[in-house]
Amino acid sequence: MAAQYALPPKLQGMNASLTPFVPGQPSAAAQTVSIDLGDRSYDIAIGTGLLGNSATYAACPKAAQALVVTNTTVAPLYAKRLVQAISPLYQQVQVLALPDGEQYKDGATLNLIYDQLLGSTADRKTVLYALGGGVVGDMTGFAAACYMRGVPFVQVPTTLLAQVDSSVGGKTAINHPLGKNMIGAFYQPQLVVADLDTLNTLPERELSAGLAEIIKYGPIADMAFFDWIEANMAGLRARDPALLATAVRRSCEIKAWVVGQDEKESGLRAILNFGHTFGHAIEAGLGYGEWLHGEGVGCGMVMAATLSQRLGHVDEAFVARLTRLVQAAGLPTVGPDLGADRYLQLMRGDKKSEGGDIKFVLIGDAPLASGGKGPGSPCMTGAPESVVREVLASCVV
Numbered sequence: 258m259a260a261q262y263a264l265p266p267k268l269q270g271m272n273a274s275l276t277p278f279v280p281g282q283p284s285a286a287a288q289t290v291s292i293d294l295g296d297r298s299y300d301i302a303i304g305t306g307l308l309g310n311s312a313t314y315a316a317c318p319k320a321a322q323a324l325v326v327t328n329t330t331v332a333p334l335y336a337k338r339l340v341q342a343i344s345p346l347y348q349q350v351q352v353l354a355l356p357d358g359e360q361y362k363d364g365a366t367l368n369l370i371y372d373q374l375l376g377s378t379a380d381r382k383t384v385l386y387a388l389g390g391g392v393v394g395d396m397t398g399f400a401a402a403c404y405m406r407g408v409p410f411v412q413v414p415t416t417l418l419a420q421v422d423s424s425v426g427g428k429t430a431i432n433h434p435l436g437k438n439m440i441g442a443f444y445q446p447q448l449v450v451a452d453l454d455t456l457n458t459l460p461e462r463e464l465s466a467g468l469a470e471i472i473k474y475g476p477i478a479d480m481a482f483f484d485w486i487e488a489n490m491a492g493l494r495a496r497d498p499a500l501l502a503t504a505v506r507r508s509c510e511i512k513a514w515v516v517g518q519d520e521k522e523s524g525l526r527a528i529l530n531f532g533h534t535f536g537h538a539i540e541a542g543l544g545y546g547e548w549l550h551g552e553g554v555g556c557g558m559v560m561a562a563t564l565s566q567r568l569g570h571v572d573e574a575f576v577a578r579l580t581r582l583v584q585a586a587g588l589p590t591v592g593p594d595l596g597a598d599r600y601l602q603l604m605r606g607d608k609k610s611e612g613g614d615i616k617f618v619l620i621g622d623a624p625l626a627s628g629g630k631g632p633g634s635p636c637m638t639g640a641p642e643s644v645v646r647e648v649l650a651s652c653v654v
C-alpha cells in the first residue's frame with residue numbers, strides 16, 4: 258500500500274440495513290417500490306402496460322395544464338399513448354419534443370421548456386411529465402424545480418438507465434461546458450412510472466448502458482444481487498421481461514434505501530457514484546455524446562475497482578470478475594487515452610472533490626489487511642496521485 262494513503266473515514270448517513278435480495282419474480286406483473294422522504298415520498302411503479310393506462314396516474318396532481326416533455330426520438334413512439342392516459346386529469350395537455358442527445362442537455366435547450374410554459378401561460382400548478390431517458394428526465398426535473406420556483410413533475414423513464422437510476426432520487430441538472438451535471442437541483446418527482454414495455458424499442462447499445470448502472474449496485478451494496486446479475490446477464494441482454502422486472506425492482510430498492518437515508522448526498526449517497534469519477538472524465542474529455550453515460554460508468558467501475566485493488570481494498574480476482582461482467586454487458590472496459598494530466602484535471606472538477614482533492618468511491622470499506630469487508634461495502638476517499646496515475650496507465654488504451 259502507498260505510504261501517504263490515509264485510511265478512509267466512515268461514510269456518514271447509513272441508519273438502516275438493506276432488505277435482503279429476493280430474486281424470485283414469477284412474472285413481470287406490476288410492483289411498487291416506495292421511496293420514503295417524509296412529505297416528499299413517492300412511489301415507483303414498475304411493470305408492463307403502465308404508460309398508456311389512465312389508472313397509473315390516478316394519484317397525480319390535477320391542474321388546468323400538463324406539459325409532456327420528451328424528445329424527437331421518443332415522441333413518435335410513446336407521446337400519444339401518454340397524452341391519452343393523462344388527458345382525464347387536465348383541460349389541456351401539450352407535448353414539447355426537445356432535440357435528442359446528451360449534447361443538448363444545456364441551458365439553451367432548457368430554455369425551450371420555459372419558452373413553452375410561458376408561451377402557454379402555464380400556472381404554478383402545471384404538471385410536467387418527463388417522457389424519455391435520463392437526459393429528458395434530468396432537464397425536465399430541473400425545469401420543474403425552477404419554473405415559478407417549483408411545479409410538480411412526474412418521471413416516465415423509457416431507457417433502462419433511467420428506470421434503474423436517473424428517474425429516482427431527485428437529482429436534476431444540465432451540463433456546463435466545464436463539467437457534467439454541474440448546474441442543477443435536488444427536486445423529487447411525484448411519481449415514477451417505469452413501463453418495461455418501452456425497453457423493447459431501446460437500441461442494444463442503450464440497453465448495455467443501463468446494465469452498467471445495474472451492475473453498480475452489487476459491489477456498493479448487495480453482492481447477492483451481483484451474483485444474480487452474473488448468472489442472468491445473457492437473459493437480461495435478451496430482454497427477458499421477468500429478469501428485467503427483477504433487475505429494475507432491485508435497483509430501485511437499493512437506490513430508494515440510499516436516497517431515503519441521505520437525500521442530498523452529505524455522505525452515503527456518494528456510493529451511487531461508483532465508477533462515475535473516471536466515467537464523467539471520459540464523457541467530458543471526449544465531448545458529451547461520444548461515449549454514452551453508462552459506457553463511461555462501466556469502464557469507470559473497472560478503473561475504480563483497479564484503484565481499490567491497488568490500495569488493498571479488494572483482491573485481483575474481484576477486479577477480474579467485475580471486468581468480465583462489464584464486458585459481458587457489452588460495455589467498454591478500457592478507457593480512451595485522454596492523457597493522465599487531462600484525466601486528473603477533469604476529475605479535480607468532479608462534484609465530490611474537496612479543495613481540488615479528488616474523492617473516489619472505492620470498493621471495500623478499508624484495506625483488507627486492516628479488516629476491510631471487501632466487495633459489497635464501499636467507502637469514499639482520496640488516493641495518492643502516483644497510484645491514480647498507475648491505474649490510468651493500466652486501464653487506458
Ligand code: NAD
Pocket residue numbers: 328330331334357358359362389390391392393395415416417418419422423424425426427428429438455456457458459460463466550551
Ligand atoms: P438518454 O436520455 O440520452 O437516452 C438514450 C437514447 O435512447 C436517446 O437517444 C433517447 O432518445 C433514446 N430512447 C429513450 N427511450 C427510448 C425507447 N424506449 N426506445 C428507443 N429509444 C429510446 O440517455 P440515458 O442513458 O437514459 O440517460 C443518461 C443521462 O442520465 C445522462 O445525462 C446522465 O448524466 C443522467 N443520469 C442522471 C442520474 C440522476 O440521478 N439524475 C443518474 C444517472 C444518469
Ligand code: GLY
Pocket residue numbers: 422423425426428526529530
Ligand atoms: N446517480 C447518482 C445519484 O442519484 O446519486
